[in-house]
Amino acid sequence: MISVAEAQALLLSLVKPLDGETVPLRQAVGRMLMGAVTALDPIPPFSASAMDGYAVARVDVAPGDRFTVVGESAAGHPYAGTISGDQAVRIFTGATLPNGGQRIIIQEDVVRQRDGLVIRPELGDGLHIRPAAGDMAMGDRHVSNDPLGPRDIALIAAMGHGQVAVRRKPRVAILMTGDELRPPGEPLAPGQIRASNGYGIAAELELAGADVRLLPIAQDTAESLSAALGLIGDADLLITIGGASVGDHDLVAPALTQAGMDMAFHKVAMRPGKPLMAGKLGNTAVVGLPGNPVSAMVCTTIFILPMVRKMLGQCSDIPLETRRLVAPLPPNGPRQHYMRAMLIGDDRVEVAERQDSSLLSVLTQSDALVIRPPSDGACVLDQEVSVMPLTR
Ligand SMILES: Nc1nc2c(c(=O)[nH]1)N[C@H]1C(S)=C(S)[C@@H](COP(=O)(O)OP(=O)(O)OC[C@H]3O[C@@H](n4cnc5c(N)ncnc54)[C@H](O)[C@@H]3O)O[C@H]1N2
């Protein structure tokens, strides 16, 4: 049996960052940029008024000064001429500053007369001009190491790009195995249970940015498993669930080997998740998860999410915290234990009483895993432990 750290390293070595594809900007939210995006024009492309008012041809303006209004500049409709001396142009927010314009006088600071205006005593001192390229110069770059969010999308649109090069989504196929499994929404016959793992894992990996397919559930026979393995197509990653242990009906490892998988390891010194296996089947990385629901979900968080992140070109490190226990814990066994737990306040953690790896309700009420190293001694109240927060 290998250690968790060895398994993590081997699993990451099975995948590499994927190539890119160009998508319409409307489909780019949540995707990873392939490289820098450059501004196609200055932003704004021209000097513009920040207020509704009058553009004048000098900065030095005093109360009582008079100007002649010679034209208008509205957004999308610039004034064609050039102003000088005591000329002014009626102007609106976002409109092009006319040639010769030096300052905007807001309309609240003028008294409008027939063909002109007089500056009021309340005149403020702002110029109210947004200079060309004040936000970005042409050719300025935007890079992001995180999935594109709404603010990135707005900026990339402003930079002029209707489409953008992003990392291809990892294609993941999930194969649930077991004669007892029925999809949710269908009635149960005696001896059957709901197939739940594939749904949770698909959701977790979709939130991480993968493109996930749930394959039809395979039966516990060599024929059914072999037929299912024929459906993985061009998946970057195949996840099998169940049939990973040592029972007479645990046929996934032999089926994968029979299909030609190069087994990197089978069994990890951890709890839950001991029967985990992995390897490479052609170009497809394969992770065989244990069937117990908590084992499958926890192994997805610890092992598969970092693989998906690596394929997306993201950092694959799992952030850990140190917290103090609100109750003592007995000594740990020989496997690294990921105990379901609740975060309390800023610095405490409470380990759930029931740790059986079939209890999905306990996992769902938990927002962290306390990590006990192999053969860790008993822990006392207030002892510091390593904690992996779980995201919703
Ligand atoms: N003699 C031994 N027995 C077991 C060992 C062992 O070392 N020696 N290991 C145990 C451990 S640890 C685990 S974990 C389980 C995992 O076994 P399998 O991967 O073979 O899983 P199954 O037997 O197929 O299923 C276990 C459990 O999970 C349910 N299941 C399976 N798939 C799903 C699914 N998609 N959704 C919901 N629930 C699922 C299944 O019905 C079983 O109840 O083996 C121990 N045994």
Ligand code: MOO
């Ligand atoms: O993975 Mo198993 O859940 O250690 O019982």
